[in-house]
Amino acid sequence: MTDFQAIIEIIRARYPGSGEVIPLHAPVMGEIEKAYLAACVDSTFVSSVGAYVTRFEEEIARFCGARHAIATVNGTAALHMALLLAEVRPGDLVLTQSLTFVATANAVAYCGVSPFFLDVDRETLGLDAAPLADYLAEGCRREDGRLLDRKTGRRVAACLPMSTFGLPADLPRIAALCDAYGLPLVEDAAEALGSYRNGRHMGTFGRMGVLSFNGNKVLTTGGGGMILTDDDGLAARARHLTTTAKQPHPWAYVHDQVGYNYRLPNLNAAFGCAQMERLPALLADKRRLAVEYAGALADLGVSFVAEPADCVANYWLCAMLLSGPEERDAFLAEAVAAGVQCRPAWTPLHRLPMYADCPRRPLPVSEEIAGRLVNLPSTPRMKL
Numbered sequence: 001m002t003d004f005q006a007i008i009e010i011i012r013a014r015y016p017g018s019g020e021v022i023p024l025h026a027p028v029m030g031e032i033e034k035a036y037l038a039a040c041v042d043s044t045f046v047s048s049v050g051a052y053v054t055r056f057e058e059e060i061a062r063f064c065g066a067r068h069a070i071a072t073v074n075g076t077a078a079l080h081m082a083l084l085l086a087e088v089r090p091g092d093l094v095l096t097q098s099l100t101f102v103a104t105a106n107a108v109a110y111c112g113v114s115p116f117f118l119d120v121d122r123e124t125l126g127l128d129a130a131p132l133a134d135y136l137a138e139g140c141r142r143e144d145g146r147l148l149d150r151k152t153g154r155r156v157a158a159c160l161p162m163s164t165f166g167l168p169a170d171l172p173r174i175a176a177l178c179d180a181y182g183l184p185l186v187e188d189a190a191e192a193l194g195s196y197r198n199g200r201h202m203g204t205f206g207r208m209g210v211l212s213f214n215g216n217k218v219l220t221t222g223g224g225g226m227i228l229t230d231d232d233g234l235a236a237r238a239r240h241l242t243t244t245a246k247q248p249h250p251w252a253y254v255h256d257q258v259g260y261n262y263r264l265p266n267l268n269a270a271f272g273c274a275q276m277e278r279l280p281a282l283l284a285d286k287r288r289l290a291v292e293y294a295g296a297l298a299d300l301g302v303s304f305v306a307e308p309a310d311c312v313a314n315y316w317l318c319a320m321l322l323s324g325p326e327e328r329d330a331f332l333a334e335a336v337a338a339g340v341q342c343r344p345a346w347t348p349l350h351r352l353p354m355y356a357d358c359p360r361r362p363l364p365v366s367e368e369i370a371g372r373l374v375n376l377p378s379t380p381r382m383k384l
């Protein structure tokens, strides 16, 4: 039997002097954010035009090693826009994982498209390249340069892998497969700012990648997201479509297609610029926390979810694996009662009512991980 109280003690010891409740992940902010917000208010540019938006985009692009970064109101909007730009069309299929946050599939559904669920692998908890390879080889056929699902004849329009809890998914293998089949690759790197595979930042392996700056992510803008791409044409179209497709003109209102109001406001970008000053320290502290958890849990015989080989994980949410749903639920009840906000993984999306009928391949690892995994409080412990 796992010693639940000992695990709770390990968590409490990481957050001495915190109040009644230890949150799962709280944003870290202080004087720097206040100063940037005040400067933004003084500038009077608080909406979607302003110097902080451009600066935040440049800083994220530089940090991630992407040629372009386009800031959006949130990560879900960034995903929606990236899929539209990948030319996903109503009736198509998008290959993704079932073990992910619901926003991944929601963005697919906004395009009038069905997600097609594939399993995750045990090491990364991200999209498994092996079933992807099998499906592309056996489940698809090519016709007129298009990739079609053999069973339904529906077009397979894109692949959308997600790096779970900031653990880098096997994007080198996934990208090679997508290249071989001419399948556009869009990365949901919403959780993976500061995560790298083979020295390359997550979100930069495909045609486009997406980040989120929601309040519970590693870096927050209150709400916000980003599209990363190396393609000049896609970047220009992303900027145009996220700002209501308005043609540049000194006074006239001419919009040349159905656009979106998806641009990040300057106020949020100012907050983001402040957070960028903290990013190295935030990431360093999350890594320290992960090392502490891993060591202390190993002493109890509990397995901590560590970064895969050749990877740097941002350890957005630290995680451990218990024996199964029964033990997991018993632990969660005890932890929550003790004021420690541990959480289970998401319900796999193929078990949610709106995605239950979507096509899928067997999902044994997604099912197993969803029944065993527990996220641990992962707020960086900064002195402000």
Ligand SMILES: *Cc1c(COP(=O)(O)O)cnc(C)c1O
Binding pocket: 074, 075, 076, 077, 100, 101, 103, 104, 162, 188, 190, 191, 212, 213, 214, 223, 224, 225
């Ligand atoms: C947070 C998150 C999103 C969406 O981001 P928002 O900014 O909250 O819209 C998308 N996908 C995954 C995997 C996420 O964790």
